[in-house]
Amino acid sequence: MNTSERYNRQIILPEIGEVGQYKLLKAKVLVIGAGGLASSILPYLAAAGVGEIGIVDDDVIEISNLHRQVIYKSSAVGKYKVDESKLMISELNPLIKVNAISEKLSGKNAISLFKKYDIIVDATDNIFIKYLINDACLVTDKPMVYGSIFRFQGQVSVFNYQNGPTYRCLFPDENTQSLNCEDAGVIGISVGIIGMLQANEVIKMILGIGEVMNGKILVYNILNNEQQKYDFEKSTNFVMDKEVFEEKYKEVENQVEEISASAILNEIDNHEVLFLDVRNNDEVPKINFKNGIQIPLMNLENEFKKLNPNQTIYVYCQSGIRSKIAVELLQKKEFKNVKSIAGGALAMKQLLKEKVSN
Amino acid sequence: MIEIKYFGAVAEKTKCEFEKIVSSEISLQELLQDLEEKYHFNSLSFSVAVNQKIVPKATDFTLKTSDIVALLPPFAGG
Numbered sequence A: 001m002n003t004s005e006r007y008n009r010q011i012i013l014p015e016i017g018e019v020g021q022y023k024l025l026k027a028k029v030l031v032i033g034a035g036g037l038a039s040s041i042l043p044y045l046a047a048a049g050v051g052e053i054g055i056v057d058d059d060v061i062e063i064s065n066l067h068r069q070v071i072y073k074s075s076a077v078g079k080y081k082v083d084e085s086k087l088m089i090s091e092l093n094p095l096i097k098v099n100a101i102s103e104k105l106s107g108k109n110a111i112s113l114f115k116k117y118d119i120i121v122d123a124t125d126n127i128f129i130k131y132l133i134n135d136a137c138l139v140t141d142k143p144m145v146y147g148s149i150f151r152f153q154g155q156v157s158v159f160n161y162q163n164g165p166t167y168r169c170l171f172p173d174e175n176t177q178s179l180n181c182e183d184a185g186v187i188g189i190s191v192g193i194i195g196m197l198q199a200n201e202v203i204k205m206i207l208g209i210g211e212v213m214n215g216k217i218l219v220y221n222i223l224n225n226e227q228q229k230y231d232f233e234k235s236t237n238f239v240m241d242k243e244v245f246e247e248k249y250k251e252v253e254n255q256v257e258e259i260s261a262s263a264i265l266n267e268i269d270n271h272e273v274l275f276l277d278v279r280n281n282d283e284v285p286k287i288n289f290k291n292g293i294q295i296p297l298m299n300l301e302n303e304f305k306k307l308n309p310n311q312t313i314y315v316y317c318q319s320g321i322r323s324k325i326a327v328e329l330l331q332k333k334e335f336k337n338v339k340s341i342a343g344g345a346l347a348m349k350q351l352l353k354e355k356v357s358n
Numbered sequence B: 001m002i003e004i005k006y007f008g009a010v011a012e013k014t015k016c017e018f019e020k021i022v023s024s025e026i027s028l029q030e031l032l033q034d035l036e037e038k039y040h041f042n043s044l045s046f047s048v049a050v051n052q053k054i055v056p057k058a059t060d061f062t063l064k065t066s067d068i069v070a071l072l073p074p075f076a077g078g
Helices: A017-026 A038-048 A081-092 A110-114 A127-140 A188-207 A242-255 A263-267 A299-307 A323-331 A344-351 B006-015 B029-037
Strands: A030-034 A052-057 A097-101 A119-122 A144-150 A154-158 A215-222 A226-231 A273-277 A292-294 A314-315 A335-340 B002-006 B018-021 B047-051 B053-055 B066-071
Touching: A017 A188, A030 A038, A038 A052, A038 A081, A038 A144, A038 A188, A052 A081, A081 A097, A081 A242, A097 A299, A110 A127, A110 A242, A110 A299, A119 A188, A127 A144, A127 A323, A144 A188, A144 B002, A154 A188, A154 A292, A188 A314, A226 B053, A299 A323, A314 A323, A314 A344, A323 A335, A335 A344, A344 B002, B002 B006, B002 B029, B029 B047
Parallel strands: A030 A052, A030 A119, A052 A097, A119 A144, A273 A292, A273 A314, A314 A335, B002 B066
Antiparallel strands: A144 A154, A154 A215, A215 A226, B002 B018, B047 B053, B047 B066
16 A cells, blocks of 8 residues: 555645654554534544544434534445444544444443544533543543534533643533534534544644644634634542542443433322422423423522432433533432433323423 | 633624723623623523633623633533
């Protein structure tokens, strides 16, 4: 294979050269999430010749992904994203190694996975996982390339690079929530641009060129093309080591019991059960349970006393992520029987049409 | 004049991406409190930047004319 011909146009850049190309070949990059952001991160890293790329995702391709996850074909609906993205990369650049990891990232696998790579790229769509990635990067001392979208705006930053600040320094409040693409809506171009900017940070770090977005967050608005950069500093208000990490992420996984949206159908009129909505007041669809209450996750720490710790409580949010955090919090407050409704309001919406309003 | 910029879900609450307020001798915390009363951010969480630099949430100091304050919530989509 003629490697230097393939990469010739970037090798002739004085900032890259044969030496830079060799650095790319030796680099190992782990991309968490194989959705919209990854759809631009993966092809550009692969085409540039990043030697080893790991992809972590346990989702299958849905038809509603295709408008923004442009690396997938219509014929691949129903197949695993990691398998399809591996196939795409092997056709694009057979010289590089791709590891398709069809698992959900968790406290159990994060540390051992991260240890095998040099750079970790956050291409996920939920805040809980972003804290998990951040914390596992701290434990394994790896830089994290962050990218995220809210409708037509995106954010990019690099955390924990050369002992720099982390996601927790920028956003210390981990009980926060923001709508993901499924809930908020998104256009392919915004995730494409932000993913491209993430790939650019990865390449700069590998080559040691330019200025890495270390301690800076870029906010990009594609509707008016305004870009703002904000500086932030390292905060020392928290400790994250292996012990803290294991303690923190073990609990969430081992103890949170889930109940499926279909299983709650039998319990709807059971007055012994309370349905707790931990979304914000303005989130839709609203589900009108007779025995329902709303306490946004952010307020739960202060308002949990409104609830009876001996009652059976089914907690839900939009998609089933915040509700798990809420269950964990309530369990710490000695609540005996709390479960998270898997898939949240979006899953219930399908089953409970008569109780749903917008 | 102090300029305030809003991003993401915060801008959806305020229904504008920036505004200017005519005010002298207002502190950052007073400004944040005024905005909270005006827009009821409630459970929305955001970081605060003054002149392109994120400041710790509890910091307080008197804002100067021409300062630019930005409210930056985390985004989640991908």
